[in-house]
Amino acid sequence: MSNISEYFKDVFNGVLSLLKGMRVTAGYFFKPSAIVTQKYPENRKNLVMFERFKGEVVMPHNENNEHKCTGCGICEINCPNGTIEVIPKSIITEDGKKKRAIDKHIYRLGMCTFCALCVKTCPSNALAFSQKFEHAVFDRASLTKQLNKPGSQLMKGVE
Amino acid sequence: MRFDFIASYVSAFTGPWWKIFYDFSILTGAVDEWLKGSVSPFWTTVIEMVVVGVVFLLFYAVVGLFLVYAERKVCAFIQNRLGPNRIGPFGIFQTIADLVKLLFKEIIPIKNADSLLFNIAPYIVIIVNFMALAAIPYAKGLHAIDFNIGIFYILAVSSMSVVGVLLAGWSSNSKYSLIGAMRSGAQIVSYELSIGLALITIVILSGTMQLSEIVEAQRTGWFIFKGHIPAVIAFVIYVISSTAEINRGPFDMAEAESELTAGYHTEYSGIKFAFFYLAEYINMFIVASIAATMFLGGWMPFHIGNLEGFNMVMDFIPPFIWYIGKTFVIIWIIMLFKWTFPRLRIDQLLTLEWKYLLPINLVNVLIMAFLVLKGWHF
Numbered sequence: 001m002s003n004i005s006e007y008f009k010d011v012f013n014g015v016l017s018l019l020k021g022m023r024v025t026a027g028y029f030f031k032p033s034a035i036v037t038q039k040y041p042e043n044r045k046n047l048v049m050f051e052r053f054k055g056e057v058v059m060p061h062n063e064n065n066e067h068k069c070t071g072c073g074i075c076e077i078n079c080p081n082g083t084i085e086v087i088p089k090s091i092i093t094e095d096g097k098k099k100r101a102i103d104k105h106i107y108r109l110g111m112c113t114f115c116a117l118c119v120k121t122c123p124s125n126a127l128a129f130s131q132k133f134e135h136a137v138f139d140r141a142s143l144t145k146q147l148n149k150p151g152s153q154l155m156k157g158v159e
Numbered sequence: 160m161r162f163d164f165i166a167s168y169v170s171a172f173t174g175p176w177w178k179i180f181y182d183f184s185i186l187t188g189a190v191d192e193w194l195k196g197s198v199s200p201f202w203t204t205v206i207e208m209v210v211v212g213v214v215f216l217l218f219y220a221v222v223g224l225f226l227v228y229a230e231r232k233v234c235a236f237i238q239n240r241l242g243p244n245r246i247g248p249f250g251i252f253q254t255i256a257d258l259v260k261l262l263f264k265e266i267i268p269i270k271n272a273d274s275l276l277f278n279i280a281p282y283i284v285i286i287v288n289f290m291a292l293a294a295i296p297y298a299k300g301l302h303a304i305d306f307n308i309g310i311f312y313i314l315a316v317s318s319m320s321v322v323g324v325l326l327a328g329w330s331s332n333s334k335y336s337l338i339g340a341m342r343s344g345a346q347i348v349s350y351e352l353s354i355g356l357a358l359i360t361i362v363i364l365s366g367t368m369q370l371s372e373i374v375e376a377q378r379t380g381w382f383i384f385k386g387h388i389p390a391v392i393a394f395v396i397y398v399i400s401s402t403a404e405i406n407r408g409p410f411d412m413a414e415a416e417s418e419l420t421a422g423y424h425t426e427y428s429g430i431k432f433a434f435f436y437l438a439e440y441i442n443m444f445i446v447a448s449i450a451a452t453m454f455l456g457g458w459m460p461f462h463i464g465n466l467e468g469f470n471m472v473m474d475f476i477p478p479f480i481w482y483i484g485k486t487f488v489i490i491w492i493i494m495l496f497k498w499t500f501p502r503l504r505i506d507q508l509l510t511l512e513w514k515y516l517l518p519i520n521l522v523n524v525l526i527m528a529f530l531v532l533k534g535w536h537f
Contacts, residue, residue, distance in 0.1 A: 011515060018500065025237045025499040037241040 049131035054114040057084075057107055058130045059147040066155040067148055069126035071102035075118035083111045084118055102148055109135060110143040124158050180477040184300030211303055215292060222444055223437035224254040226490070230440070233494045264429040269332060272426070276330035281427070281434035283323035288441045290316040295448050296370050298458045298479040309370035310358055310453065314351075317445060318404075320438070321347045324423050327435070331426040339422025342412040342505060346403055349512045350410075353400035356520040360393040360527045361386070361453045364536060374457040379464060381456035385537045389527040394454045396516055396523070398492060401446035403508070405439065408497035412505055443493060444486065451485035458482040464537075 028034055038047070049055065061067050071088045089103035119127045127147075137143060178185065194203045228243065228251060235242025243250030269277065291313050296302040306312050321344055328340020364386045365373045376382075383390045403410035406422075414422030424435040451457060458478035462470045503511070530536050 011519075021499045022495055025495055028239060029233065029236045029495070032236070034239050035236070035241055036239050039241070039244070 049133065051131075053131050053133070054116060054129045055131045055133045056109055056129070056135065057112065057118060057127055057147070059105060059126055060128050061149055061152055062155065065149060065152045067126055067152050068124045068155050068158045069102050069105060069148060070124055070154060070158060071100050071105075072123065074121055074123060075127060078117045078121045080115060080117065081111050081113060083108050083113075101154060105147040107145045107147050108143060109145060110140060126158075180479065181474075182299045187300060215289060215303070219289070219292065219437070219441060223440050224258065226440040226444060227254045227257070227436070229487075229490070230494055233491065234498050237495070237498045258433060261433040262430055266429040266431060267426075269426050271332045273330035273332070276326045277426075278431075280323050280327035280330060281431045281438070283326065284320050284438040285434055287316055287320040287323065288438050288445065291445045292441070294370065295445070296374055296452060296457055297482055298477070301458075301479065302371060305369065305371045308368045310362065310368050310373070310449070313370075313445070313449060314355060314358065317442070318347065318351050320442065323438075324406075327427070328423040331423070333426050335419045335421070335425045336423050339412075339414055339419045339425070343406055343423060345505070346406065346410065346412055346508060349509060350400040350403040350516075353396055353512060353516045353520055354404060356517070356524055357393040357397035357400065358449075358453060360389060360520075360524050363524070363527050363531055364390065370452060370457070374452060374459050377456040377459045379462060380537055381454065381459070381461070383454045386527060386530070387536070389523050389530060390454065392519065392523050393527070394450070396520055397450055397454070398489065400512070400516060401450065402493050402496055403512075405442040405446055407439070407443060408493060409500035409503050410508060411497075411502060412508060443490060447489040447493065448482070448486045450489045451482065455485045455489075456481075457485075 040047070059067050059069060071086055073086045073088070076084045076086045085104075085106040085108075086102060087104040087106065088100050090098050091101045093099050114129075116129070119129060135143070191203070191207070194206060198206070231253070232242040232250075243253035246252040246256050268274070293303040294306060294309050294313050296305070324343045325340045328336040328338075328343070331337070361373075361382055362368055364382055365376050367373060367376070373382075377385070379385075383394055386393075402408045406412070406414065411422075414424070419425070424432055427435060458481050460470070460473035460476060460478065460481050462473060
C-alpha cells in the first residue's frame with residue numbers, strides 16, 4: 001500500500017514542481033518591463049554606462065590642469081602586456097631640489113586587456129577607468145594615447 | 160466568361176460577402192461549380208488539386224517561418240531579452256532573411272554517405288508533414304480530406320516521420336547522426352503509445368474518428384469540458400507525449416546540442432537542413448492543431464450549453480480565428496516547456512513513459528469508457 005501512495009505522491013509532487021517552474025517563466029513572459037536588453041545605436045544619446053564599466057584608462061585632471069601622477073612607474077611594471085610606458089623627466093622645485101616627474105604617460109589602448117592592475121596598484125590613485133567604449137578608429141596609431149594633458153602639473157600635496 | 164463564378168456565388172448564396180469567413184464551403188462550392196461548368200471533369204480535378212497543393216505549400220512556408228520567429232521571440236521574452244528586432248518592425252522578417260541565407264548556402268556532399276537515402280530523407284519528412292496537414296479541419300468548409308478515420312490516419316502518417324529521421328541518421332555516415340536518430344526512434348516508439356491512448360480516450364467520448372464529426376460534436380461544449388476529469392488528464396498526457404514525439408522541449412534527446420552537435424541533421428547543410436528545421440516546426444503545428452481539434456473543439460467557437468446570447472456572440476468570431484488561436488495557445492505551452500525544463504536523460508525519458516504516463520493513461524481510458532457507459536459526461 002505504501003508503494004502505491006508513494007507512487008501517487010511522486011506524480012503529484014512532480015507535477016507541482018513543474019508547474020512552479022512554468023509559473024516563473026510564464027511570469028517573465030508576461031512582464032515586458034523585466035527585459036534588460038538595450039537597443040544600443042538607438043539609445044546612444046541617453047545611454048548611461050554603469051560605474052564599474054572598464055572603458056579605457058584615463059588620468060583624471062582637476063580644473064587647474066593638475067594630475068596626481070608622480071611618475072613612479074609602478075603601473076608600467078605591473079602592466080602584463082606592456083601597454084603603459086612612463087617617460088619621466090626631472091624638474092627642479094622652488095627650493096632648488098631635483099625631482100622626478102612625468103614627461104609623458106603613454107597608454108596603448110590596442111594592447112590593453114582591461115585587467116585593472118595599473119588602476120589598482122597606483123599608490124596615488126592617479127589612474128581611473130572611464131565609461132567611454134566606442135573605440136573604433138581608422139588608424140592604429142590613434143590608439144596610442146598620452147594620458148597627461150599638455151602643460152599639466154603634479155597636484156599639490158601628492159608625493 | 161472569366162468571372163462566371165461570381166455570378167454562381169451570388170446565386171448560391173445571397174448573404175453578404177463576408178459570410179464566407181464563417182463558411183468556406185460557399186466559396187469552394189462556387190469555384191467548383193464554375194470549374195465544372197467551364198472545363199471537363201478531368202481538368203476540374205487537376206486544377207483543384209493544383210490549387211489546393213499551392214495553397215498548402217504557401218501555408219507550410221508561412222506557418223513554418225512564423226513559428227521559427229515566434230519561438231525565438233517567446234524564448235527571448237522568457238529569458239528577459241528582446242529577441243530578433245533588427246529586420247523589419249519587431250524583426251518579423253528575420254526568418255525570411257535566414258531562409259534566403261540557407262538557400263544560398265552550399266549543399267556539402269558527404270564522403271561515404273549513402274547518397275540516395277541521404278538526399279531523400281528530408282523529402283520524406285516533408286511529405287509526411289503534408290499528408291498530415293491535409294486531413295486537419297482548419298475552419299468550416301476548409302478541410303482538404305475528410306476521412307472517416309481521420310484521427311487514425313493522422314496518427315499513422317505523422318509517426319512515419321521517424322522513417323525520414325532514421326534514414327537521415329543512418330545515411331549520414333556520422334556517429335552523432337546515428338546516435339541521434341536511434342534515440343529519436345526509441346523515443347517516438349515509446350511515446351506513440353501515450354499519444355494513441357490519450358486520443359482513444361476522446362474517440363470513446365465522441366464515438367467517431369472522423370475529424371469533421373468530432374468538431375461538430377463539440378458544438379455544445381468542448382470535449383475537455385464535456386469529459387471533465389479523464390479528458391483533462393488525457394489532454395495533459397497528450398501535450399507531454401506529443402512534445403516528446405516531435406523531439407522538442409525537455410525531450411530533445413535526438414538533437415541534444417551539448418552531446419550530439421545537432422543529432423540526425425548534423426551533416427545536412429543549406430536548404431536540406433532548412434527542410435528538417437521547418438519540418439520540426441510544422442510537426443509542432445500539427446500536434447498542436449490535433450490537440451486543439453480533439454480537446455478544445457477545433458474551429459468550433461466556445462459554447463456553453465443553452466446560453467443563446469453568449470453562443471451568438473462567440474459565433475461572431477470567425478471559425479478560422481478560433482482554430483488559429485487555440486493552436487497557438489497550445490504551441491505557446493509547448494514552447495514554454497522547452498524553455499523552462501532541463502533536458503531529460505534517456506532513462507528518465509523512458510521511466511516517465513513506461514512507469515507513469517502509460518499506466519495512468521490505461522486507467523484513464525477505462526474511466527472514460529465507464530463514464531460514457533454510465534452517461535456521466537456532459
